[in-house]
Amino acid sequence: MDKDYLFKTAAEDLQSKTIDFLRFPLIVGVVFIHTDFSDIVMGGVKQISFVNYPIFSFIFSLFSKVIFELCVPLFFFISGFLFFYKTAGFSWEIYLQKLKKRVRSLLVPYIFWNLAVIVFLLLAQTFFSGTLVSGRNKLITDYSLTDWLWSLWDTSHVNPHARKTLPVNSPFWFIRDLMVVVLSSPLIYVLIKKLKAYAVILLGLLWIFNPFFYLPGLSTVSFFFFTAGAYFSINNKNFVLGMKPMLSVALILYVLLVAAQLVFRGSAWWTTLYCAGIIIGLITVVTVAAHFIEKGSWRTNAFLAESSFFIYAYHRLPLVFVIKFLFKVLNPQSEGLLLFLYLACPTIIIVSGLVIYSLLRQFWPRFTAIISGGR
Secondary structure, eight states: OOHHHHHHHHHHHHHHHHHHHHHHHHHHHHHHHTOOOTTOEETTEEOOOGGGOHHHHHHHIIIIIIGGGGHHHHHHHHHHHHHTTTOOSOOHHHHHHHHHHHIIIIIHHHHHHHHHHHHHHHHHHHHSTTTTSOSOSOOGGGOOHHHHHHHTTOGGGTSTTOSSOOOSSGGGHHHHHHHHHHHTHHHHHHHHHHHTHHHHHHHHHHHHHOTTOEETTEEHHHHHHHHHHHHHHHTTOOHHHHHGGGHHHHHHHHHHHHHHHHHTTTSTTHHHHHHHHHHHHHHHHHHHHHHHHHHTSOOOOHHHHHHHHHHHHHSHHHHHHHHHHHHHHHOOOSHHHHHHHHHHHHHHHHHHHHHHHHHHHHHOHHHHHHHTTTO
């Protein structure tokens, strides 16, 4: 058999295994990002101030504000790659076919999980008012029709105090923005075909100059990283193969960039370090995973990979309530207890999510498939 064919097949297999392997660790990272104790409010009272706990603040910043920040950009990158993967051309028919698939994999779960959170909030506001509920948000029972519609897209129209333009199931801003990018995919395809790598560089510069630009459904991070992933697919390039030679250099650079972000946090040029850290971190994570998968040291756990979307979809509000419940019971006032909760809260949510997903898949497999986007 042709050596080039065997090499290409092995490279494709490694790329596929790397994508599958990364799904669960990246979701774990997302859960840790949301394990944020900085704004815990119960009955209108803020619980702790980070300035009083420097060790915990350092650990939290290291992981939730620096290392795990690359999880969402990497998901956008993988989404862009898979959207155009093995797509010969991009006709109107292909575009409509892909949109139809994304209705099942993105839109249906998006509507279901946002409505599920509204029901969850309704129950919480009814039975835990004044204890585990912040008391800052509008009551679900007072929602108008427009409130219900806005809650699916941008809750700042419902609760004006909200600092970010997020749907009611806040992690689903990723799905919201991804759907907008998918709708824009013909434009992305044309840009890559006409401008080639310059299209990625142009969008990358827009992101670097304003990495935190977020309008509801429109963000620089979504367009840049989705387009970067799409570039590899449209040009039939294996991104794992392309990144593998950078492993050693990327790993060293990433460690230095992580340290620099912690040291220079708050400086005028911190965002440049942040952007460099995301890009080099993405390459580091991909190449390290591919290296150990290729050596046979790491293998994908099919159940964990398949459960990733469910963990992502369900985790946010249960995590908030677990955090508030444990804060109420334990009243943490020490570095050690805060660090324990920082590990315990996401662990409880992830393990519970795996159990719930396993039971749902066992007893209601079709329903589970629908709310997980057919995954």
